Amino acid sequence: MLTLDETHEPELVNPLALNTLGLYNTRKPTWEEIEKSSPHFAEAILAMGETGREMIQLSSTPAGKQLLVLVNSVKIGGHPVKIITFQDIEPEIEQKEMESWQTISRIMAHEIMNSLTPLSSLTETGIMLLEEEGEPKEVGSISQNTIDNLYTALKTISHRNQALTQFIGNYRQLSRLPLPQKKEIRVTDLLAEIEELYKVPCAKKGITFTLHPSPKKLSIQADDSQVKQVLINLVKNATEALEGLPDPRLNLVVKRILNQVSIEITDNGSGIPDEVLEKIFVPFYSTKPTGSGIGLSISRQIIRNHGGQISVQSKEGEGTTFKVALPVKKSF
Template identity: 35%
Template sequence: MIFSSFRFQIFLRVAFIGLLTMAFIWLIESNKYVSATIIFSVGIFSLFSLFHYVENTNRKLTRFIEAIKYDDFIIGFDADNKVGKSFRQLNHSMKEVLDAFRHTRKENEENLQFLDTLVKNVQVGILSYDDTGEVGLINHMAKKLLSLDNLAELNELSGTDPELYILLKSIPTGGNTLYRKNELVHLAIHTSRLRIRGRELTLVSLQNIRSELQQNELEAWQNLTKVLRHEIMNSVTPISSLVSTLKDMFEEETHADNEEQMSKETISDINEALQAIENRSHALKKFVHAYRDFTQIPKPALKPVKLATLLARIENLYLAETKASQVTLATELEDDEMTIIADDELLEMVLINLVKNAIEVLIDQPDAKVTVRGYMSDQLRPIIEVEDNGPGIIPEAIDNIFIPFYTTKPTGSGIGLSLSRQIIHMHGGTLGVESEVGKKTVFKIEL
């Protein structure tokens, strides 16, 4: 309909000009020069009108194509009717096309903004660089995992973490590997290659799997302790019963009438030996019960807990002990109204264990201080830290202190820290430690 109308308008103008030309020739031949002049003027005007009609149409189409080319979808056509009523439908169609482009661009911008926000806030580090090592993308989590404020060139890593730099340069496309940055960061690294706008890019994902590794470690220890508990109890129970029976029988057989058959010293030695066996059996049973405690922690009953109230209970609990040992116990809260989701009884058990350990290492140390602080991380996750200014933990022991039954204390069971980490894992969090020998130790709970 549009093109038919356009052709019709052109045909009318050309036909009219043709008639004017014929009339002009006839008037010239008839020596009617005045009329011929008028007809000539009308013809010139008609030619100009035809040119203007076609030029306006071309200009409108050019504006439409340029609007698409340069993504300028603000331009409108409804109000532009200079080409005549026959092009109103063309105006409307052009507007619909531009509206469709405008809607598509808006959707693309929204999707781009969504992806940008997702990349920035996802809990996986994302890093991309080209063959020259120029970094095109690095999100917030990647900066955090790499302990960097920014990274423009990949070779900048060689100064801060040369081992990781060599690993990234050597890992094959599509490869996966693990890298332990420190006690708190265990990275799972995956690389892939892609081509964007003619550029070959390497895309690297970095994920801290420390929590998963710790969970697997705990499950392995639990399975082991279940087996040990079963086997030890099967052996210890009859031994303990047998020793008790033997002791009773021996006491009956060694009454006054039979004492001539056996010297008092021998009787005493046997009694002591049997007593030692019995004591050791009870100790072994107690040891097995420690295994049971490690493997049978109740499921946390999560509820809102005001951290200030919880820390006040810890302070009151250790008020007498800190006074006697001359250790200062202080609490620091970023917000007095800070509330966490946790099982307050289980979390209190963890904090008691951490504070108790801290106080014990500070005994007889001048200016001894234990600080329990609570705050929110950059990712809005609750953090609780227990810090002491004691002798610190040697690097060789840091890797082992969370292993069940490992202890550096003469009277320690080695269960406390393992239980504490397990409880925090059951809350969906992590428990880690950082220490500077001779300066301080910080246990960090992230929920």
């Protein structure tokens, strides 16, 4: 932990903070020394202003430690004081990444074997239909029934090959997500486009679609097409969850919470079971018969690349809310 006065000079710094920032031989560093030792940290603190929460990678350590940094401001004796707490979360990140990759590996192995096993079996069946005592049959000795069976086997092989190709394509899409090309976006304009896309389709399905007013001057620094992709995916999922239900309603609400914009997509559907909820962002996990299982995984990665978070709350029989939190565009 460290505290800064109104001129950004450190007042209190504990030893753990000094070690984390690479200031091993300093009792009480100046702000200039912090900027020199950990420029990324110093830059992020200035950018966050009075309050904020951000992940920062330190350049002052060989491995580039990942820090979770929290900034709050208070007045002590009439003077503003900025309180900064930070924690090295690299071990937790590595553990979570390992668990995620283990899960992905299991799913990929399962999906690939689901295709390869029948492909191998059907290939052997086709060979058996066309050979006799280890030699190819004469064309004239092949019956119509054998031709029909071989045709069925080849069609099945083709279908499984297409499914495997699509699975690999989905994996490539997930692993090659481009970094966001950010620009200033007004939140009202962004959500107006989502409303325009879905108000007619929702009306046709009998879904009451409500976009609640948001502050007109609220802006984010984001990749327009990527954030739209996330919101479209979430709204599409919500409309599918409402199909066939009485009095279906879908609400979009925007809130400003400290230095973040929170966009909430809420439906009054049947909700998501707990066992599904805990896996909902796992790549390739899907409860839909034709689902790829990458939509929410990609959405989470996009929002993380913007320095934000995506979360979900759901209760069976009551509905589901997805929350997309993105940093407010800072004014300097």
